[in-house]
Amino acid sequence: MTEAPTPHAPLDCDVAIVGGGPAGLMAAQRLAQAGVRVHLFDAMPSVGRKFLLAGKGGLNLTHSEPDDAFAARFGARRAQIEPMLQVFGAAQVKEWAAGLGIETFVGTSGRVFPVGMKAAPLLRAWLVQLRSLGVQFHTRHRWLGWKTEGEGEGALRFATPAGELLVRARALVLALGGASWPQLGSDGAWAPWLEARGVHVAPLQPANCGFDVLNVASGTAETRRTFLRELVGLEAAPARGWTPHFQERFAGQPLKSVGLSFTDSQGHAFARRGEFVITATGIEGSLVYAASQWLRNEIGGHGHATLHLDLLPEHGAERVAAEVCHPRGARSLSSHLKSRLGIDGVKMGLLHEVLGREGVNDPAALAQAIKALPLTLAAARPVAEAISTAGGVAFEALDANGMLQAIPGVFCAGEMLDWEAPTGGYLLTACLASGVYTAEGVQKFLAA
Numbered sequence: 001m002t003e004a005p006t007p008h009a010p011l012d013c014d015v016a017i018v019g020g021g022p023a024g025l026m027a028a029q030r031l032a033q034a035g036v037r038v039h040l041f042d043a044m045p046s047v048g049r050k051f052l053l054a055g056k057g058g059l060n061l062t063h064s065e066p067d068d069a070f071a072a073r074f075g076a077r078r079a080q081i082e083p084m085l086q087v088f089g090a091a092q093v094k095e096w097a098a099g100l101g102i103e104t105f106v107g108t109s110g111r112v113f114p115v116g117m118k119a120a121p122l123l124r125a126w127l128v129q130l131r132s133l134g135v136q137f138h139t140r141h142r143w144l145g146w147k148t149e150g151e152g153e154g155a156l157r158f159a160t161p162a163g164e165l166l167v168r169a170r171a172l173v174l175a176l177g178g179a180s181w182p183q184l185g186s187d188g189a190w191a192p193w194l195e196a197r198g199v200h201v202a203p204l205q206p207a208n209c210g211f212d213v214l215n216v217a218s219g220t221a222e223t224r225r226t227f228l229r230e231l232v233g234l235e236a237a238p239a240r241g242w243t244p245h246f247q248e249r250f251a252g253q254p255l256k257s258v259g260l261s262f263t264d265s266q267g268h269a270f271a272r273r274g275e276f277v278i279t280a281t282g283i284e285g286s287l288v289y290a291a292s293q294w295l296r297n298e299i300g301g302h303g304h305a306t307l308h309l310d311l312l313p314e315h316g317a318e319r320v321a322a323e324v325c326h327p328r329g330a331r332s333l334s335s336h337l338k339s340r341l342g343i344d345g346v347k348m349g350l351l352h353e354v355l356g357r358e359g360v361n362d363p364a365a366l367a368q369a370i371k372a373l374p375l376t377l378a379a380a381r382p383v384a385e386a387i388s389t390a391g392g393v394a395f396e397a398l399d400a401n402g403m404l405q406a407i408p409g410v411f412c413a414g415e416m417l418d419w420e421a422p423t424g425g426y427l428l429t430a431c432l433a434s435g436v437y438t439a440e441g442v443q444k445f446l447a448a
Helices: 022-033 049-054 067-072 075-087 090-099 120-132 191-195 221-229 244-250 286-302 317-325 333-341 345-360 363-371 426-447
Strands: 011-018 038-041 104-106 111-114 136-138 142-146 156-160 163-174 201-207 211-213 254-263 269-278 282-284 305-310 373-380 388-393 410-412
Touching (some): 011 426, 075 426, 090 111, 163 426, 211 286, 244 345, 282 286, 286 305, 345 373, 363 373
Parallel strands (some): 038 136
Antiparallel strands (some): 201 388, 305 373
8 A cells, every 4th residue: 555655744635534444445446437536545554444344244235126115214304315316326236246257146134245245355346446446545644634733734634654754636535434333443533523614513412223121020910000100200221131030041132023012292193023142231232223223312311212012913912812822831931932832942031021020920011011121221232342323424514415514625425424334335335326426526626
């Protein structure tokens, strides 16, 4: 990789891009293809680290669902993201990968993956292409904001292994990510520097995240319901996490083939089938991530959120009630439920955890809980643990070309913008599209 000059010799360039994730790399590609001299800076020893980790279990590039349904995944920010997707959407992502020699396929879920399932071959081919286009990389260069006084005022400051480096650029693209997975470089440290220059930055929050459950003291179902009704009036924060017995026995186990439903205080209803995992303190996994935006917001506004689990979505309520009440003779309740309904293991443990001994032995309450088991969440897990981030630079702070209205010549792209989307290829596609869109805005700025 290109060596940075010594701190005593400031670097001048057409465009400086800070951040070597998908948005920054795509912006670099489009600008370099247009003949612009690009220097890309990243705090880590190599670029694309979060991209590589995201693809560790199989790189989900995009999704094959219709464009309208795809755009709807961005919720309240659809109006801002959809124009980007119209320029560079799912079809263009597949074409781009093919241009790098990476063939793709559509999985049974509709998600699109590279044939080899891995991120490393795609990233290697991409970096070869970028270097051939003349993009110069500067790794281990951590952005420190702008120089505010003295010689070189207004220049970009970078901490490097050789000391501080000043960079003067005609245009700057910030693609610094949010605050999830900070060990890979996206730590949100940029927010105060932009706020100090008049840029509105919405607080960074966890998205596609797990949650801690509310630990309701053991007792009857009625005493637990009473506790929940009184929760809003409690001054002390409620205890979080499972009981020690449940945690020790079931943490790390998946809950498969269940339904999750949730209606927030604003009337937004969510209902989907899937699976998730029991953690040491609560729940996480794809089905939980899909509902995380509304669960997080409900907790933020009311201190807790109660969802309902259908442990047997393939069975109707009448059948479940009949099987629960079926005479069991000398068999234990656990054996009875396993033979009649296939409920055992973590599902049975969850029923005991929520209902308590008295509730589990009440046939009517048990049958109702199997189809709609209430699970109250006390808090989202920290943003550093989340897959992605909500919040960031407000779109209202940008002009039509993605440039900060408060700082002419400075553009923002990728996850550091205030939007969120579920997993399934939507996050990566929008980051790539944002890089394309921002590169076009930079070209217009330089031409002007």
